[in-house]
Structures are given as structure tokens and as C-alpha cells.
Amino acid sequence: MDEIILNTSELAERARDLRAGQRVLLSGTAYTSRDAAHKRIIEMLDRGEEPPYPLKGAAIYYAGPTPAPEGMPIGSCGPTTSARMDPYAPRLLDLGLKCMIGKGGRSPQVVEAMKQSGAVYLCAVGGAGALAAKCITECQVIAFEDLGCESVKRLTLRDFPLIVGIDSLGGSILV
Template sequence: MAHYDLKTQDLKAFAPKLRAGDTVTLTGTLYTARDAAHKRIVAAMDEGQALPFDLDGAAVYYAGPTPEKPGQVIGSVGPTTSGRMDPYSPRLLDAGLTCMIGKGVRSQAVADAMARNGAVYMVAIGGAGAVKAESVKALDVIAYEDLGCESVKRLTVEGFTAIVAMDSVGGNLYRDGAAQYRTE
């Protein structure tokens, strides 16, 4: 296991080299999107409409930030359960999405799409949304404003930390990490 300081624009080239258990500190652009936004993005793809952001090389953080308080850029911005995005993720990965950040296990279909595309799934610690907010330096709502906290936002981050939970060569902390503690 290694630690990497990466710029998000370098993730497309670097993601295939990351391995489950590596820690990463990201600087650059993350997009927030949850299941309602994913549904709309896939519908836009189906209809040939413009997408809210370029999927090629993009990193999506599964989060719905709370409103900021005076003097803050963003409120608490903790991860949400990633499995809710599983029906949409393979399609987005096949369209160029490189990095997903959330919490919890992912389906085999997502793992297969990650392998096909050299993508990576990272986890952020649930319950630490206020700490994550400290790494957000700018926020712009870029699509689906009617979804409120679940709108698509472009975040500019510095020092955003995450752990690689699943890599593009089959490494999976949820499977392999638990296996080392089984006694049967």
C-alpha cells in the first residue's frame, strides 16, 4: 500500500496504477452527484443531450452537501452509499468516468466496468463530512438545481483524502480486507 498526492486531471492516466488499500490526497475538480442526478445524466445520454460535465477522466463524489454557514464554502459533505449508483455507474464508466468516491460495497457489474476502463473506486470516511468540507475551496452548482443538495456541483478541492477500495485489476478491500479476519 502506498500514498499518492494526485491532481484530479491526472487520474485518467494514474487510476490503472492505483491498488486497493492505497491512500490518495486529491487536488483539483470533483463533481458531486447522487442517484437522482445519475438517473438524469443517463437519460441525457440516451437522448443525445449535453451532459453537465465531461465524463472523460472525471471524478465523481457521491455526496449531497449541506448548506454552508456564513464564512464557509460548503456545509458538511460526507459520502453517501455508493450502491445506489450501481445501476448507472457501468454506463458512466464506459463513457469515460475514471474515479468514483463514496462509501460501501459495489456490484460485480461496477467492478467489471472498472476493469474494462481502468477506473478506480475510492471511499471517504462516513461521518466525517465536516472534515471533508475543509478541503473544498470553491463550489459551483452546474446542473439540476431543482434537486437541492443533490444537484450536480463542481467542487475545487485541495487535500481531499480517500482510500482506494476497489481497483481496476480486481483488488477489493470489502472482500479481501474482511477475508483476513475470518476464522472459519
């Protein structure tokens, strides 16, 4: 199976065409957010505030990267368990989120929200954070710096290897 070359700027138009099991090389901008950041983002939305990054067409990588070693933009940056973000994901999908990157299964509620919004869930290889870091060319903390490794970061990806875990039709490689 050939790899699909995809830029995050194309997600709004191409996410619906991806199918479970396809391999993707993703480039462009993605934002790290884990549970603590998701909780704060939802609180911001509840207060009528804008989130720290635009959700429409966005890609979120569920990761908490380690500090960058000398000469690198980021330290180890492997995926975290996505199910911890399931309570928050449907609302973000309703607001235009198009791609979630992580590891592990998703709840039926998240899969249904993905189907309704035309979003995709891409799986990264767990335990390969040092290899994943080699596909990240830039990293900048943009919100919640007090959360340390769980702060929200804007990443620039280059040919980040992923597999479509759940597509926008609900097709899944996850058991």
C-alpha cells in the first residue's frame, strides 16, 4: 500500500477521503494537547473565549514531548493514550477539528462525532518517541506553559509517519 503524502492545510478537504489502514506521511502544523490542556481549552470555550489555536481544520497530536536536547527542536515526542481525551473530543470536532493523532482506541461517542464532522484519527507508533521527534522541525510553546511537558505546543511536522486508525465513515483498524 502506498503512503499518502498529506499536509495539515489539506485536512479540511481530504480527511473524508482517508480510509482505515492507509499509511500517511503528514507535514505541516499540528498542536500538542493532552488531558490537562483539553480541560483548560473546554473551560475557555465555556467562558466564550477563543482557544489557544484555531480548531477549524486543525490537527491535534496527543503528546507531551520531553525537553529538547541541544541542537534539536524537541525531545522525545511519542503519542499518549487517546481515550483520555474522549470526554473533550466531540465538542472540539463540532468546532471544526479535523485530525487527532495518538494511540489506542476511541469511544463510540468520539467515532460518531468524527463521522458527523468528517474527521480522522491517525495512529502514531507508541514507544518510538525519539524517532517521531526526527519528523518535527519546529516546536513552540503557545499556551499553558505552567503545564510543563503538557503545555500546548505548535509543531511543524515533516513526513510524520502515521496510520489511519479510524476514518470519517467509522472504519477502524482498532479492535
